[in-house]
Amino acid sequence: MEKDTLVFQLIKKEYERQLHGIELIASENFVSNQVLEAMGSCLTNKYAEGLPGRRYYGGCQVVDEVEQLAIDRIKKLFNAEWVNVQPHSGAQANAAVMLAVLKPGDTFLGLDLSHGGHLSHGSPVNSSGILYRPVAYTLNPDTEQVDYDKLEEIALRERPKLIIAGASAYSRDWDYERMRQVAEKVGALLMADIAHPAGLIARGLLNHPFPYCHIVTTTTHKTLRGPRGGLVMMGKDFENPWGLTTPKGEIKMMSQVLDMAVFPGIQGGPLEHVIAAKAVSFGEALSDSYLEYIKQVKKNAAMMAQCFIDKGYKVVSNGTDNHSMLIDLRTKFPEITGKMVENVLVRADITLNKNMVPFDSRTPFTTSGVRVGTPAITTRGVKEDIIGQVVELIDEVIMHIEDEKVIGRVREKVNAIMNGYPLFAY
Ligand SMILES: Cc1ncc(COP(=O)(O)O)c(C=O)c1O
Structure with a gap:
């Protein structure tokens, strides 16, 4: 087949832009050669709907090993008991959690978008704001940090089923313990979206959302320095609190609800080439050189x-x-x-x-x-x-x-x- 010079010239041009410029976009990073290599591999050819060992297609014996490796490494990195590595992006991870824990019209709390929150935490043009009922908490105008007292007041008034910690543009650490106390008071689940600071959290440079947050989502491509993608994690699995059922009967554990929300809930086949690249980047994030790197970032x-x-x-x-x-x-x-x-x-x-x-x-x-x-x-x-x-x-x-x-x-x-x-x- 003839080389597609048009596309590859553009890729070269983008490489030159990245090479010569100063990149200060807080959500971007440069992956390693081996992350790039895994992403550009033959794994892109494989359909693998389902989970390792439980697929809808034959020939998944190798990608099963790849996906299991990604799962094992990320569990170690975050000290998590359960992880789904399939979300195609951070927004997908958040949509999956909402599908799992909310019903249409249910109320949830997220940081106001104009105070640093993310579109997938309740923007009126995102499924989170179209399907559910978002209520925003805000920053304190004096400290410009999350106003936890106000958050509690809002939670007591609105009785959300889910509270989201996390932001796109917020430079301060989070008090997950305090947020869990609020969640307990109103019977809500607490989720942290650590898309931005994931790498700093993983290596102990910021508060860890476990054990306070029931569920954690993240992207893999920001401070974590992996391929573009998302994850859903739990520090500890717990019983499905809403008694959700399928035609086959009750689903006992939250991990099952979340797995089903990712696939078939919001996605089709997982991107096994990206999952391989995730596995590579998680291996890197466990290394001493990454620890040095992330300390330097801070x-x-x-x-x-x-x-x-x-x-x-x-x-x-x-x-x-x-x-x-x-x-x-x-x-x-x-x-x-x-x-x-x-x-x-x-x-x-x-x-x-x-x-x-x-x-x-x-x-x-x-x-x-x-x-x-x-x-x-x-x-x-x-x-x-x-x-x-x-x-x-x-x-x-x-x-x-x-x-x-x-x-x-x-x-x-x-x-x-x-x-x-x-x-x-x-
Ligand atoms: C807090 C937060 N959550 C979710 C996302 C969405 O991630 P993605 O662009 O991979 O869907 C972002 C992206 O910037 C983010 O900052």
Whole structure:
């Protein structure tokens, strides 16, 4: 077959973009060569509906071993008793949990989207907001951290069946113990979506959601540095609290309900090539070198927050506990929007994303802030000594937002810096 030069030229072009730029999108990372290799393998050819040892198709003896390896490694990484490694993405993992524990119209609590929550935690345009009844809890306006007292008040009033901890744009740790107390008071299940800080949690750098959270979901491609995908986990399996049944009778355990919610509930055949890549990345995440890496991610983020503060920017909640932070542009540049900053920085080969800040006066399409994170540049080998320079370059571009000469000069500096930091071999 003839090589599809059109597609492969575009892939090369994207590789060059990744190679030369400073990547600060908090939800992105660079996987290893062996993760890439597993993803591009012949496992993509295999249908394997079902679970290891219980498939709907023949010829699954090898993918059974692959999937079991992924399960065993992730159980070890998070000290989990049960895991489903099949969700195609984080949003799928969340949709599966909701399908398992909620009925249409049931109430659940999630962090307000404009305060850092995720679309799959109750946006009116996501199935979570279309099928169920989301109620939002918020941040305290003074601390810009989760207001747990208010959360309790809302839970007592609304009697949700599910409470979700976790966010897309929140730089502080979570008090899972406190949230479990609230959940107990109202008879709700507690779920943590650790999509962003999963790697830091896995290696003990943040509070662990187990044993407080009944169910945990995550993506595998952010701080965890695996292929794009999702997971559903439980620290300890428990009896199906709602007495859910199938035509064959009652389902005893929550693990069975969750397995069925992933498949056939919301998905078809699992992506065994991606599951193989997940297994590889989980093996990596258990290594000493990953521990060093994830500690550096956190150190780089702390340094970056301090550098922004030193340059007169407002960092939401005045700092970070994890890999990310939100910069509220209104303090230093009241006229400049997150959208403008995102766009101008792309021209300087620096990538980050516009983001609402708590109590934002602008819309999600313009925003008053940007979100920044250190997982990707840390994978490239960047340490604290370069972070000050990176912040300086960002500041220079924002200060000269319409000056093409300055933008061009910064781009050259960015490319020169990143020349010194390798990316996977193409
Ligand atoms: C907290 C949280 N949950 C879920 C997701 C969704 O993950 P995916 O894009 O893999 O569906 C994200 C993605 O950014 C996220 O931040």
